[in-house]
Amino acid sequence: MESLYFLVPCALIFIAIAVKVLFWAINNGQYDNLDTEAHRILFDDEKNKAAAKTTSPSQEPASKIPEQDK
Numbered sequence: 001m002e003s004l005y006f007l008v009p010c011a012l013i014f015i016a017i018a019v020k021v022l023f024w025a026i027n028n029g030q031y032d033n034l035d036t037e038a039h040r041i042l043f044d045d046e047k048n049k050a051a052a053k054t055t056s057p058s059q060e061p062a063s064k065i066p067e068q069d070k
Contacts, residue, residue: 025031
């Protein structure tokens with residue numbers, strides 16, 4: 001029973017801080033545009049294809065470079 005005198009106020013303080021952080025995030029625009037990031041990860045291939053076309057043949061990936069004999 002004595003532990004409840006400590007745990008209940010701690011829980012209330014924790015809830016108050018969580019609610020304050022939630023309202024801070026809402027007021028600062030953290031939840032304004034949720035779709036852009038979801039679409040960016042799905043449609044990132046167009047940027048990668050354009051970047052692959054602009055690289056020169058001398059910039060081959062390390063896996064394609066033959067190993068030298070030691």
